[in-house]
Amino acid sequence: MAPILDIKHLYKNYGSTEILKDINVTIEKGDFLVLVGPSGCGKSTLLNCIAGLEEITSGSIEIDGRDMTHVSPKDRDIAMVFQSYALYPTMSVAKNITFGMKVRGISQEEQDRKLAAVAKQLQIEQLLKRRPGQLSGGQRQRVAMGRALVRDPALFLFDEPLSNLDAKLRVEMRSEIKKLHHRLGASMVYVTHDQIEAMTLATKIVVMKGGVIQQIGTPSEIYNHPANTFVADFMGSPPMNLIPARAHSEGNGTKLEIDREGLEPIFLDVPRKDLPGDVVVGVRPEDLAEAGYRSGDTVQRAAIRVDMVEPAGADTFVTTHMGGKMITARLHAETVAHPGEMLDLEFDLEKVTFFEPTSGQRI
Amino acid sequence: MTDATLTQTGREPRSAGALIGRRLLRWGLYALLCLFALYYLLPLFVMLTTSLKSLEEIRTGSLVALPREVTFDAWGKAWSGACTGIQCEGLRPFFWNSVMMAVPGVLLSTLIGALNGYIFAQWRFRGANLFFAFLLFGCFIPFQVVLLPMARMLGIFGLAGTIPGLIFVHTIYGLGFTTLFFRNYYVTIPHELVRAAKIDGAGFFRIFWSIFLPLSLPIAVVTIIWQFTQIWNDFLFGVSFSSAGSQPITVALNNIVNSTTGVKEYNVDMAAAIIAGLPTLFVYIVAGKYFIRGLTAGSVKG
Numbered sequence: 001m002a003p004i005l006d007i008k009h010l011y012k013n014y015g016s017t018e019i020l021k022d023i024n025v026t027i028e029k030g031d032f033l034v035l036v037g038p039s040g041c042g043k044s045t046l047l048n049c050i051a052g053l054e055e056i057t058s059g060s061i062e063i064d065g066r067d068m069t070h071v072s073p074k075d076r077d078i079a080m081v082f083q084s085y086a087l088y089p090t091m092s093v094a095k096n097i098t099f100g101m102k103v104r105g106i107s108q109e110e111q112d113r114k115l116a117a118v119a120k121q122l123q124i125e126q127l128l129k130r131r132p133g134q135l136s137g138g139q140r141q142r143v144a145m146g147r148a149l150v151r152d153p154a155l156f157l158f159d160e161p162l163s164n165l166d167a168k169l170r171v172e173m174r175s176e177i178k179k180l181h182h183r184l185g186a187s188m189v190y191v192t193h194d195q196i197e198a199m200t201l202a203t204k205i206v207v208m209k210g211g212v213i214q215q216i217g218t219p220s221e222i223y224n225h226p227a228n229t230f231v232a233d234f235m236g237s238p239p240m241n242l243i244p245a246r247a248h249s250e251g252n253g254t255k256l257e258i259d260r261e262g263l264e265p266i267f268l269d270v271p272r273k274d275l276p277g278d279v280v281v282g283v284r285p286e287d288l289a290e291a292g293y294r295s296g297d298t299v300q301r302a303a304i305r306v307d308m309v310e311p312a313g314a315d316t317f318v319t320t321h322m323g324g325k326m327i328t329a330r331l332h333a334e335t336v337a338h339p340g341e342m343l344d345l346e347f348d349l350e351k352v353t354f355f356e357p358t359s360g361q362r363i
Numbered sequence: 364m365t366d367a368t369l370t371q372t373g374r375e376p377r378s379a380g381a382l383i384g385r386r387l388l389r390w391g392l393y394a395l396l397c398l399f400a401l402y403y404l405l406p407l408f409v410m411l412t413t414s415l416k417s418l419e420e421i422r423t424g425s426l427v428a429l430p431r432e433v434t435f436d437a438w439g440k441a442w443s444g445a446c447t448g449i450q451c452e453g454l455r456p457f458f459w460n461s462v463m464m465a466v467p468g469v470l471l472s473t474l475i476g477a478l479n480g481y482i483f484a485q486w487r488f489r490g491a492n493l494f495f496a497f498l499l500f501g502c503f504i505p506f507q508v509v510l511l512p513m514a515r516m517l518g519i520f521g522l523a524g525t526i527p528g529l530i531f532v533h534t535i536y537g538l539g540f541t542t543l544f545f546r547n548y549y550v551t552i553p554h555e556l557v558r559a560a561k562i563d564g565a566g567f568f569r570i571f572w573s574i575f576l577p578l579s580l581p582i583a584v585v586t587i588i589w590q591f592t593q594i595w596n597d598f599l600f601g602v603s604f605s606s607a608g609s610q611p612i613t614v615a616l617n618n619i620v621n622s623t624t625g626v627k628e629y630n631v632d633m634a635a636a637i638i639a640g641l642p643t644l645f646v647y648i649v650a651g652k653y654f655i656r657g658l659t660a661g662s663v664k665g
Binding site: 048051053072073074078079080082083084086087088089090091099100103104147 | 553555556558559560561562563564565569573574577578
């Protein structure tokens, strides 16, 4: 079966500025692809290119096996949900949802039937007569989804749909979108700058920076095996600790030496031989544990000096300095730690990622 | 004109002295405002009272005195009997000339301005800024400059001295402002609206007709008031591009005032001037609240 979306060597320039460089992405039917990256990384532009709202400079876009590179948005078999919802202000909710069908000349009975089905599905039946201005943010969001759903397209596009909602509603709508995706088995492309949204929703994540794809993978691949320090730093909250270290070859392994200000360096033994003299050690905050919680050959203990303790309810975050960087450890809520005192931490070296210091690429 | 409504500001005064100071300031402001209001309204008062007096009374009485005996003879004469040159039909035919000129002129320039504004705000094209700058320049062209070329053009089109010719001229020279009004209004509408409509399958005119025009009531009212006032009150184009049968009311008013022989009928002149000004006054009263709302309304929530 042909992939539902197949982007090959896509370039997008504005004048002489390259906005997107050599984008190659493929998703299968039922995939939930999330484009994530900091603002200005080109993710929204890419989505607009997929929608046909922006002309691309070179490359090709196929949707559901058909070449859509130069096809106008209305013929691409897509539906889109916008950040500002983009509801038509002077039309009722019902008219908003049926506008597309009306433009396409679909019969009134068909329109009514589809409208009723979508309204039921999204539980907005009681809102159909209202104007967008009379709705709350969450309700508008639902109507915008309804407008997309009623289209029953090959591909759904979402442009930061939750960023205008307050925190609580955002979590609610997030799980609702996830449920919707499961129920419909629909293919979706979703743009966000929120890495938690990306992790929770996606079956496949594309991390972008400066118009270039940094990594494509499942959420767990992206999280556990970031391709470079940018991805490592961007995905995860708090982000992955990136600790500069020196590697000394020793026996059939390597000894890592991590400098500390005013304290002895930390030495860790790694069962790898392929590391250069200088490396960046990437450790997730949750892979730094209190002494006694982790076991196995790869767990090594070191005493650190506590700089700051931040109890966050479910976890307690402890920060320290290593290799000139601030390092965060996600510890248990009941951890007893005090600033200025020493604390034994265990490094789970199985979960550690190594990066080349200058290029930032994973080794 | 009343100065009795002094509203309490609600804030607690710091001291009695400050309170008195503020009161004085408040009264001073009211006095000043009343003075200006008087300054503006006195001529209207004189016009209105003079138009209701008989010639005899005007000659003998004081300028600012109320009429001893109210008579509408002057209004009747101004409407249907006063002489504009050799013709003595009053303002009536010219009033209808003005209506026939102003209504299509206002509607055309507003509709085209809306379409232009929609393009400039939502369908950016290469060189759009330059085009917009030219259009804005059109707002500030002194109309004396264009009289001769325009007369030539109207001649070529065969519209010289006709009401359609005047409609044409007013539509063209109204476009600068109407485009500016609509463009600035539509700029506040998020581009995503057009994008959503494009994905829904709507085209350029469909989006304009179904989505943008229904949003435009406040700015349309502003534009209509502005254009109506401009076109109705215009004298220069009216006097330059009309012939005997197509003169607008402003030109006729001038002729009435200037073509009296013998005794000057001030009451008729005043009544004619008020009649000529009434339609714009009427438009302001009917649509005034939208005018303020439209000028201040910015973004559209939704």
